[in-house]
Amino acid sequence: MARPTVNDIAREAGVSLATVDRVLNDRPGVKAKTVSAVQEAVARLGYVRDMAAANLARQRHYQMVAVLPQGAGQFVETLETALREAAQAAATARTDLRILHYPAEDSHALAARLAQLAEQDVAGAAVMAPETPVLRDAVKAMKSKGIPVIALVSDLPSTDRDHFVGIDSHAAGRTAGLLMGRFVGPGPGQIIAIAPSMQLRDAIERRRGFDEVMLADFPQLEVLPTLETHGSGVQLRQALTERLRHASQVRGIYLLGSGHRALAAALADLGLTGRFAVIGHELTPHTRRALLAGHIDAVVTQNLGHLARSTLRILRAKADRTPIDAAQELLRIEIVIRENLSPEQ
Amino acid sequence: MARPTVNDIAREAGVSLATVDRVLNDRPGVKAKTVSAVQEAVARLGYVRDMAAANLARQRHYQMVAVLPQGAGQFVETLETALREAAQAAATARTDLRILHYPAEDSHALAARLAQLAEQDVAGAAVMAPETPVLRDAVKAMKSKGIPVIALVSDLPSTDRDHFVGIDSHAAGRTAGLLMGRFVGPGPGQIIAIAPSMQLRDAIERRRGFDEVMLADFPQLEVLPTLETHGSGVQLRQALTERLRHASQVRGIYLLGSGHRALAAALADLGLTGRFAVIGHELTPHTRRALLAGHIDAVVTQNLGHLARSTLRILRAKADRTPIDAAQELLRIEIVIRENLSPEQ
């Protein structure tokens, strides 16, 4: 038989079309008994709402919002590009995306932005931000207004966000660890870890995953304390030079965050290019070039195109209260080396 | 302004709705001058047909078909599962997928199957098969009937297939090569390559890519002639034992095709488990287990879930004559190691 329609449900449940409509769209004024009668008919016939027709009738344009940190480096820029492209493609599907910014590290400004949004006609929001108490309250406020919120890139488990789109930093760190061990090979050695800051959750979790694998599978390798660069190339170079002076058995460098260009320059100046196994995170134009140039051996990343499309799909699903295809929305931890770099983008 | 509709086009072009409809749907009986007037109006207003509404009105159900080899091992089974799942999810989008089989290696049987399909009401077909002259003609016949055909997993460039969904075997081989070189590390050594058969295009291309990288980047490593197993575990074990007897510096094993279980068993019997860097292709339940058990170090693969969803989307796009989102449909060459294995699938 063809797909059942609302009329079939009405007949099956022995009620009128209007009642079926009331039940399906959560409109008030239906006895509990009637509601369940309709729901049973839906279950019996296996009715699935035709979203194409529903959206056509609704004439609804989903106003989605993505909130990103301002000036937080190339990764966020790349993400923003991906989101814009995904939004372009989704325009056919009645989904508009507005991208807003907040001053990085200023969670109060972010909270204010979200409070603004909560007052507007927004169908859903995706937020990329570190987890803070202020943010948690802001997200709660949005959700209480009925606006679905999903966490982007880094999770916000303490809030009741509807979904998290991104990869598990801990597992990404483990992946980097296993790769490092394999690339460095047998025999003793030391690994330098470099991060802009160890305050951020992602960096902490990556490092934890990395250490776990190193300790368990490559005990002959010693991971030195993380060098913090605070986003400064100069500081990176100083710290690295200093460390290399005292550590004589360094065989690998693990870049937990940004700093690929500074690292490549520093190694070149020291005449050490190609001497260490270098592993980093996040595929951006910088790291892409570094892979091609041989300055990095591998990048552990997530596909931002996928992430962006997934974000929009999930926002829509939440707005529609439609189930999510978990397999499709699962972001994989990708390993990128020179040879499996996808062309362009 | 909101999206223009057919009515806007009619007004803009100064013609009636009926004429716009005739033009948009290639119906006869319109003067060439009028046709171009409508087309210009479409271009001016940037009209894009609302496919959701169009399909609703058409009451159209896309009958898609996937044609796969019968009994060709776990990879095809995994692919089939992925296709079925994708089809389930796509059922909401008026897309049905029928999966047909043909006896592996029998391209005449395949051609007969396709000829049958060409007579039926099929909106599109995805074919996984090695390229043969018979197949080429069969595909041509389908296309001349107006049925879009896309090549699955392995490309059919000599046919005029509408699209190829899969990864570049040559690049996949290069990726495996670079990984092998890195895993084995510096110093001389030998690499054993094993394939069910070197007749198949994919195996040939993988081997070529693998060799290129080995020669260019790891000249100290010697890749020995490919051992052919013809799908037999016994033969694999014999050939491997024989080879290991004569090659004393083996440090890595490259599995171009199937045979993961047989290899693991053979190595275990010889007491050599864990002694070589082992790299294979295609993530299946077997290779997944082998990765977890440490019998394989890395798998170069494509995401079959993505491949399946992509296949359906592209079939629909071809049937609708709608443009394709290249970025979304690009299949990446994935590297999977123990740590970035996605849970279950």
Next chain:
DNA sequence: CCAAAAATGAGGTACGCACCTCATAAAACG
């Protein structure tokens, strides 16, 4: 038991498009 409240039914319109018919206008033809 009756009035008020709640629940339900009947029916319509709209969304953007496909597809159909029939009348009429315009062009082509002999």
Next chain:
DNA sequence: CGTTTTATGAGGTGCGTACCTCATTTTTGG
């Protein structure tokens, strides 16, 4: 020029759903 072709217009119906109004039935409470 009239006649046949060919183009075009006008208008309708239906796809599956949302959302609205108003009449009617059923239930509830005093």
